[in-house]
Amino acid sequence: MGMTMSQKILAHHANLESVRAGQLIMADLDMVLGNDITAPVAINEFGKFGKETVFDKDKVALVPDHFSPNKDIKAAEQCKAVRCFANDHDITNYFDVGQMGIEHALLPEKGLVGAGDLVIGADSHTCTYGALGAFSTGVGSTDMACGMATGQAWFKVPSAIKFNLTGSFSKHVSGKDLILHIIGMIGVDGALYQSMEFVGPGVKNLTIDDRFTIANMAIEAGAKNGIFPVDEVALEYMKEHYKKEPRIYEADSDAVYDRVIDIDLSKVKSTISFPHLPSNTRTIDEIGEGEVKIDQVVIGSCTNGHISDLRQAAAILKGKKIAKHVRALIFPATQEIWKQAMHEGLFDIFVDSGCAVSTPTCGPCLGGHMGILAEGERAVSTTNRNFVGRMGHVKSEVYLASPAVAAASAVAGYIADPAKVMEG
Amino acid sequence: MQAKGTVFRYGDNVDTDVIIPARYLNTSNHKELASHCMEDIDQNFIKQVKEGDIMVADKNFGCGSSREHAPIAIKESGISCVIARTFARIFYRNSINIGLPILECPEACDGIKAGDVVSVDFTTGKITNETTGAVYQSEPFPEFMQNLIEAGGLAGYIAKGGK
Ligand code: SF4
Numbered sequence: 001m002g003m004t005m006s007q008k009i010l011a012h013h014a015n016l017e018s019v020r021a022g023q024l025i026m027a028d029l030d031m032v033l034g035n036d037i038t039a040p041v042a043i044n045e046f047g048k049f050g051k052e053t054v055f056d057k058d059k060v061a062l063v064p065d066h067f068s069p070n071k072d073i074k075a076a077e078q079c080k081a082v083r084c085f086a087n088d089h090d091i092t093n094y095f096d097v098g099q100m101g102i103e104h105a106l107l108p109e110k111g112l113v114g115a116g117d118l119v120i121g122a123d124s125h126t127c128t129y130g131a132l133g134a135f136s137t138g139v140g141s142t143d144m145a146c147g148m149a150t151g152q153a154w155f156k157v158p159s160a161i162k163f164n165l166t167g168s169f170s171k172h173v174s175g176k177d178l179i180l181h182i183i184g185m186i187g188v189d190g191a192l193y194q195s196m197e198f199v200g201p202g203v204k205n206l207t208i209d210d211r212f213t214i215a216n217m218a219i220e221a222g223a224k225n226g227i228f229p230v231d232e233v234a235l236e237y238m239k240e241h242y243k244k245e246p247r248i249y250e251a252d253s254d255a256v257y258d259r260v261i262d263i264d265l266s267k268v269k270s271t272i273s274f275p276h277l278p279s280n281t282r283t284i285d286e287i288g289e290g291e292v293k294i295d296q297v298v299i300g301s302c303t304n305g306h307i308s309d310l311r312q313a314a315a316i317l318k319g320k321k322i323a324k325h326v327r328a329l330i331f332p333a334t335q336e337i338w339k340q341a342m343h344e345g346l347f348d349i350f351v352d353s354g355c356a357v358s359t360p361t362c363g364p365c366l367g368g369h370m371g372i373l374a375e376g377e378r379a380v381s382t383t384n385r386n387f388v389g390r391m392g393h394v395k396s397e398v399y400l401a402s403p404a405v406a407a408a409s410a411v412a413g414y415i416a417d418p419a420k421v422m423e424g
Numbered sequence: 425m426q427a428k429g430t431v432f433r434y435g436d437n438v439d440t441d442v443i444i445p446a447r448y449l450n451t452s453n454h455k456e457l458a459s460h461c462m463e464d465i466d467q468n469f470i471k472q473v474k475e476g477d478i479m480v481a482d483k484n485f486g487c488g489s490s491r492e493h494a495p496i497a498i499k500e501s502g503i504s505c506v507i508a509r510t511f512a513r514i515f516y517r518n519s520i521n522i523g524l525p526i527l528e529c530p531e532a533c534d535g536i537k538a539g540d541v542v543s544v545d546f547t548t549g550k551i552t553n554e555t556t557g558a559v560y561q562s563e564p565f566p567e568f569m570q571n572l573i574e575a576g577g578l579a580g581y582i583a584k585g586g587k
Contacts, residue, residue, distance in 0.1 A: 037446075037449045037491065037493075038490065038491065038492065040452050041452045041492055041493070041496075044452065045578075045579045048579040048580070048583055049579065049582060049583065050583065066449070067449075067450055071450070072450060074450035074451050075450040078450060078451075078452070121490075122490055122492075123489075123490055124488065124489045124490040124514055126490075138490040138514050139490060139514060139517060139518075140490055140491075140492035140495075140514060140517060140518035140521060140522075141492040141518075142492060142518065142521035142522060142577060142578050142579060143517065143518075143521060143578075145579065146578060146582070188437055188484060188487055189437070189483055189484040189487065189510065189512070192484065192510060192512070192513060193513050219514075222484060222487060222512060222513065224513055277437060366441075366446040366449075366489075367445070367446050367447055368446055368447070368449075385439075385441070385488060385489075387439045387441040387442065387488060388439075388441065388442055388464050388465065389441060389442065389445050389447075389464045390441050390446070394464045
């Protein structure tokens, strides 16, 4: 029986000829990731193993991005614990404030993850690197500790859903709309324990940033990982960034999938997730003009803090002012992206329109710090979760959207169609 | 290995943000985490929960982030076992790794209400609703998982030489 792309990567790392769905395997890891929330717990566990040092100091990445720059004393202590551990173990890939970016944008940019790699991270959006053809998945802190100590992790081999993409996006539609559309269709547990494998002639029309966004939110459908084939677009990105040689795996022609879903990209519309689940989607034409009045707009995060996301937002905000009652916060995902956006003049556009530009941090995405919502407030956000209380008060609301919709909504003061804002 | 206690009953898609809101994740102190467990959907939980009590929920329990703080908060609150129709993948893995027993059993979820007294035998996978007398069968834990749970999680298990 043929293997899926994900299964092939797992088999290779477990030194097995082949694997099948449901099989439990022990596999070698190429990278183990943690942040300032999950790493302190892992460091504590690591201490219990009685290991002198990590399995490979080049294959651990520590990124304090969630509550940093330190939001309060407790957060400062957490970051300090990570910093001390990184120093003690001479961890090569430790990124403190100043080099820090949001982990899932930073690792690909620094060339630490790429095609054919097997990566675990103590952060659920570790699935992002599937955009480059890696098998990457989120785990907890104990798994991270075990990974740091042994260089291995256990996996249950997943089955897969195949998404066969055709066509290309229409104007103002991007990867975020596609993944929200998919989650709306299959539900927040629609791909539970499964891989989401994206294939088909439409893939070549997706930018690398689209793919990062899509793979990033595979977890929001309950998936173990999301993965794309390694094509010209991916190779181009890795040529510039990736430190190793890409290892290209393709699904067997007789690979078995639990389900095949065909999607014509040209039919995907701007899609918004209403509170309080990412699957609670509506397309822009199903939302009345002025129906959902907003207080805040957040553009950034590991999902949509890439340069093309910022460009899309800037294209809409250029020469316009955001609505008077709206606060708009822009969070480039990494220092590199921040610099690039600055050089391209995007910051002028943002600031002139009334937005505030921040240093990279997860802050607002998880209601950690910076941009917390008060009772009854509503935000349109390019982040990935809109659970109860995710961005602040339990009675606040988060609407997930693309950078284009978020920017358009900032101008209108309510959830708005980018096309209309551009015309108007 | 057994558990017995009063049931706290929840619905579908209980996510890690309501199990332990991110605003409290600036600490990894177990007691402090537990003191905020479930507060965004059930303010009474932490006031009422007693050592040994059981949590029962519907589909996709523990969806969302990979924070191990979520099963840690539940375990530290005194909950002895979580029964759900299905669990989100990372939550499942984390629970096992920290030694919180969790069981998937849709039939039990159909028949168990808040306040029922339920007992669970981990060796046989038998779940008994002591209030109604109904008995449900879930997949028993393999031996290594029972050992792992008894060792208080993966770290303790490995330290004891388990493989
Ligand atoms: S930006 Fe949000 S989703 Fe992404 S890693 Fe940070 S907290 Fe998690």
